[in-house]
Amino acid sequence: MKFEKKRASTKQNIPTASLPDIVFMLLLFFMVTTTLREVDVLVSFRLPEAKAIEKIENKRLVSYLWVGQDGRIQVNDSLTQLNEIQKIMYAKRVALPNVIISLRIDKSSQMGVVTDIQQELRKASCLRINYSTLLKI
Numbered sequence: 001m002k003f004e005k006k007r008a009s010t011k012q013n014i015p016t017a018s019l020p021d022i023v024f025m026l027l028l029f030f031m032v033t034t035t036l037r038e039v040d041v042l043v044s045f046r047l048p049e050a051k052a053i054e055k056i057e058n059k060r061l062v063s064y065l066w067v068g069q070d071g072r073i074q075v076n077d078s079l080t081q082l083n084e085i086q087k088i089m090y091a092k093r094v095a096l097p098n099v100i101i102s103l104r105i106d107k108s109s110q111m112g113v114v115t116d117i118q119q120e121l122r123k124a125s126c127l128r129i130n131y132s133t134l135l136k137i
Contacts, residue, residue, distance in 0.1 A: 043068025
């Protein structure tokens with residue numbers, strides 16, 4: 001005599017009625033939290049090389065300052081003069097107290113320009129400075 005197992009005829013379905021709501025909330029969350037800001041670099045520069053570098057984790061705290069091959073200085077989206085750096089960076093530090101100034105300076109720039117920029121940043125109380133480089137392989 002054979003014994004047969006009876007199987008349950010009810011199926012366990014996953015409810016999908018709220019799935020579009022969940023997908024919409026996730027999409028909205030990622031749209032709100034993502035930053036898509038791009039800066040147009042107006043100066044031409046070549047970064048120097050270093051043997052050891054450290055990556056900055058929180059890029060929202062970083063403000064970039066470029067110095068080109070011809071000595072032109074760019075802060076954020078516009079070209080500026082050396083004497084305007086203190087005013088611009090002080091306003092940025094007031095708005096964001098933990099701001100990190102990342103200097104992207106051409107490797108053929110004169111050290112006098114770098115020292116002058118450091119002095120202007122010191123006057124603006126921007127003491128967290130990062131020097132951007134490329135990793136030397």
